[in-house]
Amino acid sequence: xxxxxxxxxxxxxxxxxxxxxxxxxxxxxxxxxxxxxxxxxxxxxxxxxxxxxxxxxxxxxxxxxxxxxxxxxxxxxxxxxxxxxxxxxxxxxxxxxxxxxxxxxxxxxxxxxxxxxxxxxxxxxxxxxxxxxxxxxxxxxxxxxxxxxxxxxxxxxxxxxxxxxxxxxxxxxxxxxxxxxxxxxxxxxxxxxxxxxxxxxxxxxxxxxxxxxxxxxxxxxxxxxxxxxxxxxxxxxxxxxxxxxxxxxxxxxxxxxxxxxxxxxxxxxxxxxxxxxxxxxxxxxxxxxxxxxxxxxxxxxxxxxxxxxxxxxxxxxxxxxxxxxxxxxxxxxxxxxxxxxxxxxxxxxxxxxxxxxxxxxxxxxxxxxxxxxxxxxxxxxxxxxxxxxxxxxxxxxx
Numbered sequence: 001x002x003x004x005x006x007x008x009x010x011x012x013x014x015x016x017x018x019x020x021x022x023x024x025x026x027x028x029x030x031x032x033x034x035x036x037x038x039x040x041x042x043x044x045x046x047x048x049x050x051x052x053x054x055x056x057x058x059x060x061x062x063x064x065x066x067x068x069x070x071x072x073x074x075x076x077x078x079x080x081x082x083x084x085x086x087x088x089x090x091x092x093x094x095x096x097x098x099x100x101x102x103x104x105x106x107x108x109x110x111x112x113x114x115x116x117x118x119x120x121x122x123x124x125x126x127x128x129x130x131x132x133x134x135x136x137x138x139x140x141x142x143x144x145x146x147x148x149x150x151x152x153x154x155x156x157x158x159x160x161x162x163x164x165x166x167x168x169x170x171x172x173x174x175x176x177x178x179x180x181x182x183x184x185x186x187x188x189x190x191x192x193x194x195x196x197x198x199x200x201x202x203x204x205x206x207x208x209x210x211x212x213x214x215x216x217x218x219x220x221x222x223x224x225x226x227x228x229x230x231x232x233x234x235x236x237x238x239x240x241x242x243x244x245x246x247x248x249x250x251x252x253x254x255x256x257x258x259x260x261x262x263x264x265x266x267x268x269x270x271x272x273x274x275x276x277x278x279x280x281x282x283x284x285x286x287x288x289x290x291x292x293x294x295x296x297x298x299x300x301x302x303x304x305x306x307x308x309x310x311x312x313x314x315x316x317x318x319x320x321x322x323x324x325x326x327x328x329x330x331x332x333x334x335x336x337x338x339x340x341x342x343x344x345x346x347x348x349x350x351x352x353x354x355x356x357x358x359x360x361x362x363x364x365x366x367x368x369x370x371x372x373x374x375x376x377x378x379x380x381x382x383x384x385x386x387x388x389x390x391x392x393x394x395x396x397x398x
């Protein structure tokens with residue numbers, strides 16, 4: 001479902017801000033600050049979600065086809081929910097089900113799963129030997145990946161869910177053809193089987209198997225496309241520990257798939273990434289830096305477009321400083337795609353945030369992008385385009 005009236009999120013945002021102010025003054029809030037938990041017999045039910053959005057004004061560079069440039073205001077928002085039901089047996093094993101829904105969004109917002117309302121639906125078992133998952137869920141490599149800290153995951157250079165720039169021809173997200181994700185994510189939320197080990201001496205390993213690139217609640221169901229990949233295996237490893245007073249996190253992942261119906265121009269999928277994060281406290285200020293690198297032969301990260309000679313490579317680096325309710329961050333990203341058309345995409349962003357409560361945050365910042373292509377033109381009549389935007393965002397998360 002599309003949210004066609006940005007005023008809806010604005011109403012939610014004003015209510016959240018008012019409740020956050022009351023919480024600061026009165027020490028309590030009308031809106032809950034934690035997920036809602038209920039016990040029904042011996043079943044533990046947890047319900048949470050997210051509501052938020054952004055207001056922005058963008059400046060998009062002119063060209064022969066658009067001599068006046070494209071300067072516009074943008075309002076965007078989204079609403080999500082999640083529900084988990086689980087039961088703990090006498091031996092300590094936990095069995096459960098979880099679902100994540102994208103309830104509302106507009107043409108400037110969405111997700112990396114094709115904007116389907118059903119983002120995740122899977123069963124799990126948590127045991128002393130590790131966690132097992134089956135269903136429509138992220139792969140192990142994506143779940144364990146580190147890509148650098150962020151202030152506002154909605155408006156970000158890494159896996160953004162809200163775009164600040166429009167294509168004047170369609171009125172939709174200008175960069176919808178490419179959302180940078182600097183972690184192995186080729187198996188997306190396609191139906192799969194996951195295993196995540198316990199963390200021992202700081203090390204955790206994971207593995208996933210995705211039979212087909214289809215979004216269904218169970219593996220080996222659904223109808224894959226003719227040009228799809230199948231039998232995607234992925235492995236991942238992460239490490240967390242302290243070196244002196246520095247918190248260290250490292251991650252790596254690799255995925256390998258097979259062309260479902262081999263063709264002369266087609267190819268088997270590969271996807272690999274590595275990431276790191278480091279955190280250190282100076283008095284009452286927490287500093288975090290990190291980043292990631294990814295390479296795959298899927299053109300523009302599209303698992304349905306893996307050909308001989310196609311590739312996409314990208315990196316993302318970021319740093320944040322947190323002190324009390326205040327947060328400040330900066331990030332940069334680069335991507336290069338080789339295929340029918342080569343693309344070079346560079347971005348920079350600075351963001352500040354203020355936490356009214358643990359659940360409500362106000363953010364604001366500036367974002368800059370440069371897009372270039374080897375052939376053809378963008379809507380401005382040029383093979384490259386620059387764009388800037390200033391934005392203000394508000395979010396409520398359980």
